[in-house]
Amino acid sequence: MALIADYLAQGGHMLVLLLLAPLLTGWVRTLKAQLLRRRGPSLLQPYRDLFKLLRKEVVLADSASWLFRVAPYLIFAALWVAAALVPSFASGLPFSWTADLIAIVALLGTARFFLALAGLDVGTSFGGIGSSREMMIASLAEPAMLMMVFTLSLLAGTTELSAVARFMLTAEVGLRISLALALLALIMVAIAENARIPVDNPATHLELTMVHEAMVLEYSGRHLALIELAASLKLLLYLSLLICIFAPWGMASVGEGPGAYLVGLAAYLVKLAVGGFLLALFETGIAKMRVFRVDQFLGAALMLGLLGTLLLFVTRSL
Amino acid sequence: MPLLPVLLSLPVVLLAVGVFAVAAARQPGCSRLVYGLTLAIAMTALGLALAQLLAAPAPATLTLPLGLPWLGAHFRLDALSAFFLIVVNLGGVVASLFALGHYGQHEPEPERVLPFYPAFLASMNLVLLADDAFTFLFAWEFMSLSSWALVMAHHRESATARAGYLYLVMACFGTLALLLAFGLLAGPSGGYDFATIRAGALTPELAALALVLVLLGTGSKAGLVPLHVWLPLAHPAAPSHVSALMSGVMTKVAVYGFIRITFDLLGEPVWWWGGLVLALGGISAVLGVLYALMQQDLKRLLAYSTVENIGIIFIGLGLALAFQGNQMEAGAALALTAALLHAFNHSLFKSLLFLGAGAVLTATGERNMERLGGLIRGMPWTALAFLIGAAAIAALPPLNGFVSEWLTFQAILVSPELPQWLLKFLVPAVGALLALSAALAAACFVKAFGITFLGRPRSPAAAQARETDCYALTALFALAALCLLAGILPGLVVDGLAPVVGLLNGDARLIAQHDQPWLTLVPLVEVKSTYNGLLVLLFMALSGTVAVFLIHRLASNAVRRGPAWDCGFADANPAFQYTASSFSQPIRRVFGSVVFQAREQIFMPPPGDSRPARLEVKWRDPVWERVYAPLAAAVTAVSGRCNSLQYLTIRRYLRLVFGVLVLLLLGIVLWR
Numbered sequence: 001m002a003l004i005a006d007y008l009a010q011g012g013h014m015l016v017l018l019l020l021a022p023l024l025t026g027w028v029r030t031l032k033a034q035l036l037r038r039r040g041p042s043l044l045q046p047y048r049d050l051f052k053l054l055r056k057e058v059v060l061a062d063s064a065s066w067l068f069r070v071a072p073y074l075i076f077a078a079l080w081v082a083a084a085l086v087p088s089f090a091s092g093l094p095f096s097w098t099a100d101l102i103a104i105v106a107l108l109g110t111a112r113f114f115l116a117l118a119g120l121d122v123g124t125s126f127g128g129i130g131s132s133r134e135m136m137i138a139s140l141a142e143p144a145m146l147m148m149v150f151t152l153s154l155l156a157g158t159t160e161l162s163a164v165a166r167f168m169l170t171a172e173v174g175l176r177i178s179l180a181l182a183l184l185a186l187i188m189v190a191i192a193e194n195a196r197i198p199v200d201n202p203a204t205h206l207e208l209t210m211v212h213e214a215m216v217l218e219y220s221g222r223h224l225a226l227i228e229l230a231a232s233l234k235l236l237l238y239l240s241l242l243i244c245i246f247a248p249w250g251m252a253s254v255g256e257g258p259g260a261y262l263v264g265l266a267a268y269l270v271k272l273a274v275g276g277f278l279l280a281l282f283e284t285g286i287a288k289m290r291v292f293r294v295d296q297f298l299g300a301a302l303m304l305g306l307l308g309t310l311l312l313f314v315t316r317s318l
Numbered sequence: 319m320p321l322l323p324v325l326l327s328l329p330v331v332l333l334a335v336g337v338f339a340v341a342a343a344r345q346p347g348c349s350r351l352v353y354g355l356t357l358a359i360a361m362t363a364l365g366l367a368l369a370q371l372l373a374a375p376a377p378a379t380l381t382l383p384l385g386l387p388w389l390g391a392h393f394r395l396d397a398l399s400a401f402f403l404i405v406v407n408l409g410g411v412v413a414s415l416f417a418l419g420h421y422g423q424h425e426p427e428p429e430r431v432l433p434f435y436p437a438f439l440a441s442m443n444l445v446l447l448a449d450d451a452f453t454f455l456f457a458w459e460f461m462s463l464s465s466w467a468l469v470m471a472h473h474r475e476s477a478t479a480r481a482g483y484l485y486l487v488m489a490c491f492g493t494l495a496l497l498l499a500f501g502l503l504a505g506p507s508g509g510y511d512f513a514t515i516r517a518g519a520l521t522p523e524l525a526a527l528a529l530v531l532v533l534l535g536t537g538s539k540a541g542l543v544p545l546h547v548w549l550p551l552a553h554p555a556a557p558s559h560v561s562a563l564m565s566g567v568m569t570k571v572a573v574y575g576f577i578r579i580t581f582d583l584l585g586e587p588v589w590w591w592g593g594l595v596l597a598l599g600g601i602s603a604v605l606g607v608l609y610a611l612m613q614q615d616l617k618r619l620l621a622y623s624t625v626e627n628i629g630i631i632f633i634g635l636g637l638a639l640a641f642q643g644n645q646m647e648a649g650a651a652l653a654l655t656a657a658l659l660h661a662f663n664h665s666l667f668k669s670l671l672f673l674g675a676g677a678v679l680t681a682t683g684e685r686n687m688e689r690l691g692g693l694i695r696g697m698p699w700t701a702l703a704f705l706i707g708a709a710a711i712a713a714l715p716p717l718n719g720f721v722s723e724w725l726t727f728q729a730i731l732v733s734p735e736l737p738q739w740l741l742k743f744l745v746p747a748v749g750a751l752l753a754l755s756a757a758l759a760a761a762c763f764v765k766a767f768g769i770t771f772l773g774r775p776r777s778p779a780a781a782q783a784r785e786t787d788c789y790a791l792t793a794l795f796a797l798a799a800l801c802l803l804a805g806i807l808p809g810l811v812v813d814g815l816a817p818v819v820g821l822l823n824g825d826a827r828l829i830a831q832h833d834q835p836w837l838t839l840v841p842l843v844e845v846k847s848t849y850n851g852l853l854v855l856l857f858m859a860l861s862g863t864v865a866v867f868l869i870h871r872l873a874s875n876a877v878r879r880g881p882a883w884d885c886g887f888a889d890a891n892p893a894f895q896y897t898a899s900s901f902s903q904p905i906r907r908v909f910g911s912v913v914f915q916a917r918e919q920i921f922m923p924p925p926g927d928s929r930p931a932r933l934e935v936k937w938r939d940p941v942w943e944r945v946y947a948p949l950a951a952a953v954t955a956v957s958g959r960c961n962s963l964q965y966l967t968i969r970r971y972l973r974l975v976f977g978v979l980v981l982l983l984l985g986i987v988l989w990r
Contacts (some may be wrong), residue, residue: 057875058877059880060879061879061882062880062881063773065694066698078858095857097838098838100849103715103849106720110715112760113714120769121893124883125881125884131768132900135760136904139760139905142760143750144757146750150839154365154734158845159727159847159955160846218884222873222874226865289466302750309746310743310747313733313742314742
């Protein structure tokens with residue numbers, strides 16, 4: 001019976017993520033609009049967009065191959081699985097040991113690999129520009145993220161995320177320089193990986209500096225819907241990651257029953273809302289940078305992550 | 319039944335096949351016969367080696383009255399040689415299968431390939447079975463020379479001659495270093511069989527010198543930076559199934575040589591050995607993949623990526639040495655498992671990718687990615703297999719490349735326990751280099767697959783490419799299936815490696831993986847990090863299928879074809895696509911401007927001038943310019959000076975001889 005409840009919690013976690021992802025995107029968009037004194041779209045607009053796209057036919061370029069049609073499903077599946085591995089309202093769900101943080105980073109890599117290939121598939125100049133820049137950004141963002149993982153796992157003694165979250169709830173964590181460096185590195189990576197300002201602009205289609213939108217320019221219909229949903233899931237994943245590592249308060253442990261789950265869910269939603277607000281505030285207050293400044297931005301993230309790891313190799317008390 | 323005599327007779331049969339091929343190479347059907355026989359022999363050897371590794375009996379030895387009269391030829395079959403026999407013969411099986419098809423039949427000069435191919439395979443088998451220094455070096459040199467002959471198979475191509483010359487020089491240098499290393503190991507008593515060497519002990523200084531010599535000898539064959547220069551020239555020059563063997567398998571024989579001598583013969587390691595090997599591995603990993611990103615030649619890109627993967631293997635080996643030097647057996651077991659698993663995995667996906675490149679070469683006659691593109695339409699199955707190989711080498715879950723990199727990361731994460739300060743700084747830095755090389759490898763293989771197989775054809779040959787034959791496809795998909803299986807069932811492979819790790823690590827090994835729930839990979843019990851490729855695959859398949867089903871059932875499944883959108887400016891000319899060099903331009907600007915001093919120059923004609931604008935990219939090879947060019951200049955200068963010694967008069971020659979004699983006698987007197 002307890003096992004069934006645990007599996008239900010796991011399934012509920014996956015569904016909650018899927019349903020919440022467009023809402024988070026809508027929340028950030030609305031906030032950004034209101035910060036600019038515009039009325040902005042409704043919170044539910046991303047859902048309407050998704051449903052509209054799902055019902056439309058797909059217009060495929062003549063030169064598109066089977067990979068172009070398979071890629072959206074693969075990207076969506078990889079990102080959904082990756083997002084499901086990050087605890088939201090409860091830690092220690094039945095399949096949380098399937099993959100650790102390193103594997104989550106690598107699953108994001110799988111999604112990016114196929115997205116970049118899809119960008120090259122039709123054989124257009126915009127697709128190529130997006131793919132090649134995305135891989136350049138990833139070549140710095142992924143090691144920075146892994147260094148952050150190193151820092152965490154040296155502290156927590158494991159790379160498994162549920163165990164890390166539980167460790168961060170204990171008193172022995174305290175305030176540490178290495179954690180501050182890891183937090184900074186993770187935020188910088190999250191901004192770059194989610195194609196947010198100042199690295200990329202999620203709201204543009206007609207700029208030579210665009211990266212993510214250039215890759216998906218040829219997508220339409222249900223394929224585009226899946227790509228958009230996957231992008232929303234990725235934003236949710238990174239926010240969940242930040243929450244579960246650096247603000248795990250209120251998170252339930254598996255087997256504590258529906259009451260604790262509801263409390264955990266409420267806490268999670270509040271933290272997501274705050275996170276989304278901070279993101280919108282940050283994005284409104286900063287200008288986009290040139291493409292070849294991004295390497296310095298992410299190089300700094302990599303160095304911060306490495307510094308955190310080095311500190312912990314020297315002494316466990318920092 | 320004792321397996322060692324059977325395994326020893328197989329290389330002899332292979333050599334006989336080679337001799338037969340010398341006589342019959344031009345006969346019709348000979349190539350099919352030769353490859354069929356090598357396939358059968360390699361298959362037998364593979365089965366026997368697998369049986370040996372799984373049964374894990376005591377090591378078997380055999381002495382034959384061959385070789386040096388006072389030494390004899392010693393052979394030994396233990397878990398380590400059995401594991402590498404599996405790697406070698408698996409490569410041999412798929413390469414022979416590939417060559418059975420169209421590729422092997424249309425060799426322009428079969429007499430330059432057919433005799434040497436079985437000999438090459440035989441020599442690699444012999445290296446792994448050798449149990450004394452003479453047999454080892456003999457087989458090693460035979461391996462170098464037979465592979466050199468195969469590199470020179472297409473000797474009329476201009477680049478091949480240079481590649482072959484450089485390979486020969488580096489191979490001789492490597493063997494010389496190994497010869498000196500064995501001399502040190504054998505000591506003044508001259509006990510050249512491995513059992514005597516194992517029993518003896520060297521002073522720390524001599525052991526350190528021997529380690530450096532072994533690193534030079536095996537590192538030059540494996541392609542460690544800065545000894546890699548011959549590899550990206552020689553591996554692509556050979557016929558593709560030989561390239562697969564050289565890159566996927568022969569580099570592993572070099573890794574075997576390093577492991578055999580360092581972990582088995584050299585005695586108790588010192589911690590700084592690990593530091594040295596780690597640093598070399600980290601540099602090789604990053605430089606290798608950066609070089610690979612700069613390439614436009616598909617096979618050369620693959621060869622440089624071999625340098626990267628050898629670096630990853632040596633990172634694992636260096637960690638293992640550092641742990642062993644500090645008596646931390648659990649960490650050493652983890653690092654060794656990671657290194658051996660990566661060696662196995664790399665042999666799978668690198669053979670797959672080289673064979674795929676061979677299929678592309680047969681179909682289009684092109685290795686230059688700037689003239690390929692769009693092959694996924696003409697060659698969908700080759701493309702699928704190549705895609706699996708590319709995803710595996712880019713360390714993407716749920717494939718096998720990720721598992722070995724994950725284990726290496728886990729080994730790095732237990733290393734803060736290492737007491738030495740140098741290692742405390744070096745290990746995280748190497749971890750960062752490893753993470754960087756993994757991310758760059760993903761970019762590199764997006765480029766390799768995306769530019770070659772996706773987009774629109776950049777030349778008529780690419781547009782008319784047709785699917786390769788069924789032999790080649792069988793070989794490709796066998797390897798792709800193994801990549802997937804080793805990725806989702808890594809616990810079983812790790813269990814297979816356990817006897818090898820136990821042999822090298824004082825019987826300390828990882829816990830048995832096959833009785834973990836859901837076949838999860840659990841490297842260390844106290845560190846609760848786990849990975850389960852099977853479940854990751856299942857979940858991805860499930861969510862992907864559910865998405866497909868729901869969307870096609872409930873929403874829309876209509877498709878309309880139309881011209882590409884491209885922001886309203888879709889030019890039909892395929893030159894408007896991104897090319898291999900433009901794809902790597904951002905990375906070239908970020909990393910290449912530092913490492914390779916890459917510079918871009920734009921030549922813009924003045925207004926009114928109708929000449930086209932030109933973009934010129936210049937980059938320099940730091941290793942070649944800093945190490946090899948001065949070395950070559952010094953050798954040339956010295957030999958120029960010595961040249962005059964050839965034209966002396968008889969009086970001067972006599973004076974020279976007399977002078978040398980006096981010097982030597984003086985030397986003896988002083989030494990006494």
